[in-house]
Amino acid sequence: MKHIKLTLRAYLVTGILIWLPLAVTLWVLDMIVGTLDQTLLLLPDAWRPYSLFGFDIPGLGVVLSVLVLLGTGMVAANVLGQRLFDYWDALMSRIPVVKSIYSSVKQVSDTLFSDTGQSFKKPLLVQFPHQGLWTVAFQTGSLPDSVNQSLADLGDEYIGVYVPTIPNPTSGYFVMVAKKETRELGMTVDEALKYAISMGMVAPGAPQPAGKKRQAPGANPTSTL
Template identity: 75%
Template sequence: MKQIKMTLKGYLVTGLLIWLPVAVTLWVLNLIVGSLDQTLNLLPDAWRPERLFGFAIPGLGVLLAVLILLGTGMLAANVLGQRLIDFWDALLSRIPVVKSIYSSVKQVSDTLLSDSGQAFRKALLVRFPHQDAWTVAFQTGAPASQVREHLNGDEFVSVYVPTTPNPTSGYFVMVKKADTRELDMSVDEALKYVISMGVVAPSPKSGIITPTLSRD
């Protein structure tokens, strides 16, 4: 009887390991597509799929969002488009409350998404939360000049230490560069390693992510 229970438990765990990633992937995709489908509200009522075809078309909002992004990028590539964007930035920067939110988000997005930026380009090993422990972090840049003058002349780097399993929350820490270790893995691989709580690690040779959890 005990052997049968262990076998059933093994089957359940195996089934869970197979279906859980599929279910989460479908849930995330459904959330993204559902959110982007809200962009259809930008269309005139007569142009919406419900009016034209009599039923909604899932995913059409994704196509519309991509077209809007492409169109905006192409517009910004010429002089006239750049002037319009500068005018838009100046306008939003003059509106109380809005300017604080807009400028903060713009600064962060420009830093993270810029090709010339160094934010989240390196995965590091740092001592956290104390000197006898290590964790994975991502380099976000260097401390501001107002902060550096209080750091006794040592070279520091700014890092983001994500929490597990939700990496969108974490800690901003400034650590001595000499106390960091640059990891031989991409940011994507390091992120997967963090999210899986160390269960999924990149292969040292091929860089392929492989489970490291023992199944004994």
């Protein structure tokens, strides 16, 4: 009886391991598509799919969002469009409260997505939150001269790094550490980010043995026919 319970438990765990990644992937995609579908609410009632065809079209909001982004980029690529967006930036910069949020987000997005932006330079290992504990971090842009002058009396070269929180890497800590107290990782930024988000369970560059197959629960690896 005990052997049967262990076998059933092994089958259950195997089933979870197979279906969980797929279920989470579908859930995330459904959430993204559902969120973007809300952009259809910006259309007049007469233009919405339900009014035109009598039923909703899932995913149409994704297409609409992509078209809006492409159209915005095409307009901003010419001189007239650039002037319009400069006027828009100037207008947003005059609105109290809104200007502080808008300008901060714009600066971050311009830095991250611009081809000439500094974004994340490279992944590092730093001691955080105190000496003796190491975590994955990412070197950001150069420190401003005012900060470098304030740290000059310490005698070391300091760099700015971003330490992401796990499992949500969009929040984290910006700290300034001595460059000599960091260790470079032999990974790309994407590999290091994936390694951190997975809490160390997805190691980049780990080779899979050739021909290795998923073993059925309860099977004896040493048994032969």
